[in-house]
Amino acid sequence: MLTAQVQEEIVPYGELLAQEAVPAALISMRDIWRTYQMGEEQVHALRGVSFDVQKGEYVAIIGPSGSGKSTLMNIIGCLDTPTRGRYWINGKLVSEMDDDELARIRNKEVGFVFQTFNLLPRATALHNVELPLIYAGVPAAERRERAKRALMAVDLADRMMHKPNELSGGQRQRVAIARALVNHPSILLADEPTGALDTATSREIMNLFERLHEEGNTIIIVTHEPDIAARAHRIISIRDGRIEKDERVK
Amino acid sequence: MNVYETIKVALSAIWAHKLRSFLTLLGMIIGVTAVVVIVALIQGFNAYVDEKIANIGAKSYSIYRFDFFKDFRDTDTLAAAQRRNPELTLEDYEYLRARLQLTEQLGARVAPTNSQVKRGTQTLDSVPVWGTTPNIVEIEKTDIADGRYFTEGENEVAARVCFIGADIAEKLFPYEPAVGGEIYIRGIPFRVVGVQARYGYVFGRPPVDSSITIPIRTYIRTFGPPVRNRWLYFIGKAVSDELFNDAVEEARAALRLRRGLRADEEDNFGIVTPDVIMGARDRIFGPIFIVAIAVPSIALVVGGIVIMNIMLVSVTERTKEIGIRKAVGARRRDILKQFLVEAVTLSAIGGAIGVLLAWLLSQIVSLYVFQTRLSLLAISIAIFVSGGIGVMAGIFPAWRAARLDPIESLRAD
Ligand SMILES: Nc1ncnc2c1ncn2[C@@H]1O[C@H](COP(=O)(O)OP(=O)(O)O)[C@@H](O)[C@H]1O
Ligand SMILES: [Mg+2]
Numbered sequence: 001m002l003t004a005q006v007q008e009e010i011v012p013y014g015e016l017l018a019q020e021a022v023p024a025a026l027i028s029m030r031d032i033w034r035t036y037q038m039g040e041e042q043v044h045a046l047r048g049v050s051f052d053v054q055k056g057e058y059v060a061i062i063g064p065s066g067s068g069k070s071t072l073m074n075i076i077g078c079l080d081t082p083t084r085g086r087y088w089i090n091g092k093l094v095s096e097m098d099d100d101e102l103a104r105i106r107n108k109e110v111g112f113v114f115q116t117f118n119l120l121p122r123a124t125a126l127h128n129v130e131l132p133l134i135y136a137g138v139p140a141a142e143r144r145e146r147a148k149r150a151l152m153a154v155d156l157a158d159r160m161m162h163k164p165n166e167l168s169g170g171q172r173q174r175v176a177i178a179r180a181l182v183n184h185p186s187i188l189l190a191d192e193p194t195g196a197l198d199t200a201t202s203r204e205i206m207n208l209f210e211r212l213h214e215e216g217n218t219i220i221i222v223t224h225e226p227d228i229a230a231r232a233h234r235i236i237s238i239r240d241g242r243i244e245k246d247e248r249v250k
Numbered sequence: 251m252n253v254y255e256t257i258k259v260a261l262s263a264i265w266a267h268k269l270r271s272f273l274t275l276l277g278m279i280i281g282v283t284a285v286v287v288i289v290a291l292i293q294g295f296n297a298y299v300d301e302k303i304a305n306i307g308a309k310s311y312s313i314y315r316f317d318f319f320k321d322f323r324d325t326d327t328l329a330a331a332q333r334r335n336p337e338l339t340l341e342d343y344e345y346l347r348a349r350l351q352l353t354e355q356l357g358a359r360v361a362p363t364n365s366q367v368k369r370g371t372q373t374l375d376s377v378p379v380w381g382t383t384p385n386i387v388e389i390e391k392t393d394i395a396d397g398r399y400f401t402e403g404e405n406e407v408a409a410r411v412c413f414i415g416a417d418i419a420e421k422l423f424p425y426e427p428a429v430g431g432e433i434y435i436r437g438i439p440f441r442v443v444g445v446q447a448r449y450g451y452v453f454g455r456p457p458v459d460s461s462i463t464i465p466i467r468t469y470i471r472t473f474g475p476p477v478r479n480r481w482l483y484f485i486g487k488a489v490s491d492e493l494f495n496d497a498v499e500e501a502r503a504a505l506r507l508r509r510g511l512r513a514d515e516e517d518n519f520g521i522v523t524p525d526v527i528m529g530a531r532d533r534i535f536g537p538i539f540i541v542a543i544a545v546p547s548i549a550l551v552v553g554g555i556v557i558m559n560i561m562l563v564s565v566t567e568r569t570k571e572i573g574i575r576k577a578v579g580a581r582r583r584d585i586l587k588q589f590l591v592e593a594v595t596l597s598a599i600g601g602a603i604g605v606l607l608a609w610l611l612s613q614i615v616s617l618y619v620f621q622t623r624l625s626l627l628a629i630s631i632a633i634f635v636s637g638g639i640g641v642m643a644g645i646f647p648a649w650r651a652a653r654l655d656p657i658e659s660l661r662a663d
Contacts (some may be wrong), residue, residue, distance in 0.1 A: 030273065074657045077577075079577055079655060079656045079657040079660070080655050080656075080657045082654060099581065100582075100584055102580050103579050103580060103581040103582075104579065106576070106578065106579045107578065107579020107657070108579070112577060112578075114660075118570075118574050118660060119574070119579065120571060120574055121264075122266035122267070123266070131574075131575065131578050132579050134574075135578065135579040135580045135581070135584060136579065139254065143406070179578065183579075201435075240293040250409060
């Protein structure tokens with residue numbers, strides 16, 4: 001047994017912490033803070049969030065508006081960087097990665113579905129879905145094939161050459177989901193994916209997520225609608241930037 | 251992505267943003283076309299003038315009463331010159347002609363007297379009628395379309411013969427050959443012995459095609475002695491091109507000697523050589539050329555500003571696009587490469603169209619006015635400047651947006 005003092009002499013402290021804590025989970029967050037500087041004032045969107053997500057889980061994050069859900073999702077999706085804290089994905093410490101490595105993670109490890117779709121307005125559905133494959137260096141022919149298959153998987157085989165403004169909201173969101181899935185990510189993230197859709201379409205999209213989960217995808221979904229959250233296997237409640245409750249429901 | 255695909259993506263982006271691309275192209279085309287056309291015009295014009303000046307008579311010099319460049323500066327210098335410089339006389343001419351060793355031929359010409367010219371019912375008013383010595387035809391290498399120049403013999407006897415310009419021949423003899431015909435100058439009958447080849451219009455030269463030339467002795471007998479308005483000047487041709495400058499100096503020295511000028515006194519006459527004329531052309535047209543260069547430069551700047559504006563206006567839209575691309579895995583260098591290739595492609599297309607348009611315009615000018623010359627330097631500068639502006643304006647916002655966290659770019663709208 002080594003004392004803490006001796007340990008410090010053998011291994012540098014930061015490296016030790018990292019080694020010690022490398023978790024086996026798919027996603028692992030430890031004491032994540034996100035602080036926005038608003039002029040003089042500091043807004044703490046996240047105040048020390050810690051949790052793990054295992055492979056194959058279907059997690060819903062709920063909480064009132066402004067509680068920090070989107071901030072958390074953006075950090076999980078590597079679209080934003082935490083002000084403080086450590087974050088691992090597949091055992092790799094994301095919070096210390098450089099720009100290129102983060103781009104690789106966004107490309108290969110996570111698929112992100114936004115409330116407002118975020119599709120390229122002047123590109124066809126097919127091209128939008130191809131996008132992650134372009135940056136993954138997939139050759140054109142294979143890219144096209146895979147994008148087509150992804151669109152077929154979301155029942156959009158007949159809309160491939162349509163541009164976003166020629167599609168309904170539900171169809172746009174399905175294009176976005178196809179784009180998120182086309183590169184076979186480890187995890188699918190969706191930030192209020194039905195927030196801009198009517199009830200019927202919302203149900204359709206939620207059914208799609210359920211199916212994707214059954215096919216083995218790991219999913220984290222943000223919502224403030226209880227009945228949507230109820231379909232997940234685990235619900236994390238957030239309030240004022242902290243986890244209030246984290247419960248398994250199935 | 252390989253180069254081919256990158257360019258394909260760039261082209262589809264250009265096609266997707268038609269209005270923006272069109273305006274950017276317009277800016278580029280305006281700049282490039284203006285610069286290339288105007289430089290082509292200037293260079294063509296210069297070459298044209300050089301050629302015409304060379305035609306005036308390779309290596310001939312002229313002796314005038316005044317030094318045009320010094321004495322005509324203002325009314326004071328002119329008044330002083332009028333007091334100081336005696337008129338050139340036929341005696342001066344005979345004196346020089348007898349003595350100059352390095353001048354193969356020395357000719358004389360009297361300033362024109364405007365006269366009414368008639369043939370049958372045709373009347374031409376104010377036709378300039380010149381008097382020359384017959385050897386002018388050799389000195390100035392006058393091109394003859396029909397007939398001949400008058401001879402020394404005809405000059406000796408002050409024969410009433412004339413050598414006429416192409417326009418005069420056309421107007422007075424529309425249906426038959428002019429040579430051999432008779433025309434009336436101030437009511438006096440003259441026989442046409444020759445017609446000059448069409449000369450065209452040249453800056454700084456009298457309109458040759460619509461003038462008439464008669465032997466100098468005939469002129470004096472018809473209009474009066476060569477004084478005042480009928481001023482005289484001499485044209486000399488050196489024995490060889492190598493000795494041209496020496497011939498000029500010999501003539502200068504001879505006339506100074508005849509006029510008894512001391513070494514410290516200035517010439518009281520003027521000698522014009524082709525070098526002087528070309529120098530004058532540059533002095534006269536230099537400022538015009540500068541203006542002509544300034545205009546396309548402004549066009550280039552305006553084009554550049556158009557390009558820059560269009561590129562910057564689209565920043566928000568493109569910031570969002572960059573956010574989306576980064577969100578799905580584009581690296582910073584992927585973004586930069588895409589925008590760089592897009593801007594370069596757009597600039598290349600604009601430059602190509604601009605050059606093509608410039609080429610077309612200069613072909614038209616060449617066909618109808620004078621031969622223009624496309625300048626590779628002008629093309630390079632024009633493309634480099636407006637292309638440079640296009641590329642800078644195209645990638646600077648991209649570079650800024652590419653540095654942001656994707657979520658920040660996604661927030662733009
Ligand atoms: N870019 C930003 N600048 C400043 N404050 C922000 C920014 N984004 C979010 N916030 C603040 O952080 C808190 C959490 O926001 P968010 O994560 O969007 O909440 P939710 O998605 O749960 O509605 C809010 O108080 C919000 O005002
Ligand atoms: Mg939100």
